[in-house]
């Protein structure tokens with residue numbers, strides 16, 4: 215009898231301990247989520263562009279979304295429901311929405327009040343100007359997979375419009391569509407245009423590849439499975455920048471890719487008959503539709519600091535391994551600045567200082583946060599928070615650190631202060647700004663689709 219009671223007590227203890235620990239960790243996580251939400255992170259540092267929208271009436275609190283998010287802590291559980299706690303960290307992977315078993319999550323763009331610096335777009339990526347489309351990062355959604363999906367889907371809309379206007383190639387020397395930009399969005403749009411037998415042309419101010427071609431050498435690119443026109447499903451999740459660019463070249467070599475590189479689009483106007491005239495640095499074209507796949511990198515933002523015109527001051531780093539035994543300053547606090555500083559810091563003999571105007575990093579990927587901490591600990595990168603460069607000289611730079619001027623020896627400077635997106639150009643040609651809040655309709659659509667699939671599976 216005593217043995218039985220003892221066995222029972224031991225079993226109850228063995229079962230109860232993990233349960234108590236689990237419930238405590240849940241409570242702790244929930245407290246952290248509440249603290250983050252109360253701090254106002256959701257709004258002050260909330261979603262700037264794409265982010266998940268959670269329909270709490272459907273959320274069953276299964277935590278699948280919080281587990282799958284590659285950025286770590288965009289979402290958390292609060293009161294048994296998923297909530298956004300670090301909206302600014304969302305870069306649009308959409309894995310939470312894909313994984314949610316009840317369709318309670320949809321990816322949406324920010325509400326009009328938050329997204330006033332974004333062009334207004336319809337669900338077909340059409341601007342306020344008929345047959346003028348914007349795809350890829352310029353429309354507000356980052357990531358290669360979003361750019362590829364939008365480029366492809368937008369051309370399907372153009373194809374339908376062209377069919378209604380008498381069919382592809384029926385307008386003489388007027389192109390069915392002119393695509394501007396040959397980054398992921400423009401390449402995908404061009405391939406779909408070939409597939410759909412449209413009379414099209416693509417103009418690119420630089421070389422093909424867009425932002426990807428300018429990533430640092432050997433940068434690890436994270437992608438998600440995506441349907442690539444003329445190729446099929448591309449399933450690699452991680453690959454180097456060089457592998458991705460080589461893959462594009464291989465696809466493009468197989469097809470009749472009508473691209474003019476080194477040609478900058480400068481002006482667009484729309485005639486009375488709806489035909490667009492596009493003036494580039496080299497030619498003038500006419501087209502029934504225009505797809506702008508310009509990205510948001512635009513022109514690198516300058517600091518306006520004395521000496522910024524010196525050739526040693528740069529805004530893009532491609533080959534970190536070209537620089538050894540150098541004294542380097544990197545300016546900025548985003549992922550690009552941190553990745554550049556770490557890349558340079560790992561080269562032999564370099565002394566790398568990272569200057570950031572704020573008191574801590576707040577908008578970087580968790581992976582980078584951990585790696586930069588390690589670099590700071592091992593002395594590969596010296597981070598100076600609360601600092602701003604005030605002058606660049608031939609052999610040094612002057613930093614303002616908490617109001618104190620410091621001169622540090624220096625050979626090269628890289629500035630990562632973001633880019634100036636082509637908003638002024640868009641406004642000039644009449645594109646309206648302020649995004650549509652897709653929350654309700656998108657959420658309803660996704661839920662209906664998932665319920666339909668579930669019902670089919672049951673039947």
Ligand SMILES: Cc1cc2nc3c(=O)[nH]c(=O)nc-3n(C[C@H](O)[C@H](O)[C@H](O)COP(=O)(O)OP(=O)(O)OC[C@H]3O[C@@H](n4cnc5c(N)ncnc54)[C@H](O)[C@@H]3O)c2cc1C
Pocket residue numbers: 349350351352355356357358359361394395396397398399400417418419420421422423424425426429434435436437477478479480507508509510511549550
């Ligand atoms: C450092 C860094 C790392 C990143 N890492 C990842 C990652 O790992 N995974 C991921 O999915 N995403 C990543 N991204 C985001 C991804 O690169 C972008 O979301 C994607 O490249 C956007 O594609 P896009 O075609 O819209 O624009 P872009 O790639 O920017 O291409 C736009 C093209 O338009 C051209 N263009 C612009 N203006 C004109 C003009 N007037 N005339 C003619 N051509 C013009 C440009 O030259 C450029 O080639 C990263 C971004 C950066 C900056």
